[in-house]
Amino acid sequence: MIKFEKVYKRYDDKAVVSDFTLDIKEGEFFVLIGPSGSGKTTTLKMINQLIDLSEGYIRIQGKPISDFDLQELRWNIGYVLQQIALFPNMTVEENILIVPEMKKWTKEDMENRVVELLESVNMDPDKYRHRHISELSGGEQQRIGVIRALTADPDIILMDEPFSALDPITRNNLQKDVLKLQQKLKKTVVFVTHDMQEAISLGDRICLMNNGKIEQVGTADEILKNPANDFVRQFLQTGLPHYQEKKIVQHLIEENYYSTEDIVTTGIISASDPVNDLIILLSKQDAVHVETSNKHAKIIITKNNLLDFLASEAASSKEVEA
Numbered sequence: 001m002i003k004f005e006k007v008y009k010r011y012d013d014k015a016v017v018s019d020f021t022l023d024i025k026e027g028e029f030f031v032l033i034g035p036s037g038s039g040k041t042t043t044l045k046m047i048n049q050l051i052d053l054s055e056g057y058i059r060i061q062g063k064p065i066s067d068f069d070l071q072e073l074r075w076n077i078g079y080v081l082q083q084i085a086l087f088p089n090m091t092v093e094e095n096i097l098i099v100p101e102m103k104k105w106t107k108e109d110m111e112n113r114v115v116e117l118l119e120s121v122n123m124d125p126d127k128y129r130h131r132h133i134s135e136l137s138g139g140e141q142q143r144i145g146v147i148r149a150l151t152a153d154p155d156i157i158l159m160d161e162p163f164s165a166l167d168p169i170t171r172n173n174l175q176k177d178v179l180k181l182q183q184k185l186k187k188t189v190v191f192v193t194h195d196m197q198e199a200i201s202l203g204d205r206i207c208l209m210n211n212g213k214i215e216q217v218g219t220a221d222e223i224l225k226n227p228a229n230d231f232v233r234q235f236l237q238t239g240l241p242h243y244q245e246k247k248i249v250q251h252l253i254e255e256n257y258y259s260t261e262d263i264v265t266t267g268i269i270s271a272s273d274p275v276n277d278l279i280i281l282l283s284k285q286d287a288v289h290v291e292t293s294n295k296h297a298k299i300i301i302t303k304n305n306l307l308d309f310l311a312s313e314a315a316s317s318k319e320v321e322a
């Protein structure tokens, strides 16, 4: 779908992206991760030609990006940024409809699209469509940023640290919304972050970058099982508790303990000790399922005795072997 072939970007002969070869598949949620200055944003912006490449090729569906009409290319690639690029004095609806207006959609199509998009991120259209952007919270604004990128139904969405300025709860909710949207719409998403937890939660595959080069590409499972080098190993540490959380929740769904719709939220208690972290899952049936990440023990408790449970130092004595 998006193919990089020996791509270089140089500024004054200094390569900030080098020998970049990569194939991002159709419908994939692809995460670019790496420390500050590793070349993630540059790589992303080369896809929609906000930055010209110095050498090599980027192809979309086999066609080099330089062969596309620039306006058409940008219209067909959604773009979401950390600094919310919405117009504060315009309403939610006006912001969402910028590209459809330019594309001269019919009034009815535009009307339907606004309703559909706001509903897809749980924002009541009647309540929000006529509000000005300045009257929304940061999380609501970022939701509008996401759906605006989807308005004209692009095949590709580029996201550059879209949630990094948000508080952890809003961020977590938006990550889940975006994941659900992507699973439903099957867009090809290229997502930049420097946060390993975010990469593990969202990415079908993850590309670790350092100094403009690829250190490793693969699924979280592949990278965690076989880290290519010490840089990757070190970078992974920060995401490990989250990885265990994801695996346990996947296991509980696969084993039919819970359905995806049933899960209200999941989280980690005591991230200071990755080996003994408790993974917690809150379901609609008022039950809480807790597993220790190393022992794979299983405890089902209700919301009412959750606090007692957490207060108990002898949590392990309550464990029941799975």
Ligand SMILES: Nc1ncnc2c1ncn2[C@@H]1O[C@H](COP(=O)(O)OP(=O)(O)OP(=O)(O)O)[C@@H](O)[C@H]1O
Binding pocket: 011, 016, 034, 035, 036, 037, 038, 039, 040, 041, 042, 043, 194
């Ligand atoms: N216009 C420019 N001229 C010269 N150097 C640049 C220019 N734009 C970016 N760079 C350099 O290219 C390198 C990669 O920058 P880039 O923004 O792609 O990194 P990043 O991984 O996205 O970083 P961050 O996580 O901090 O956003 C950095 O060293 C940066 O200083």
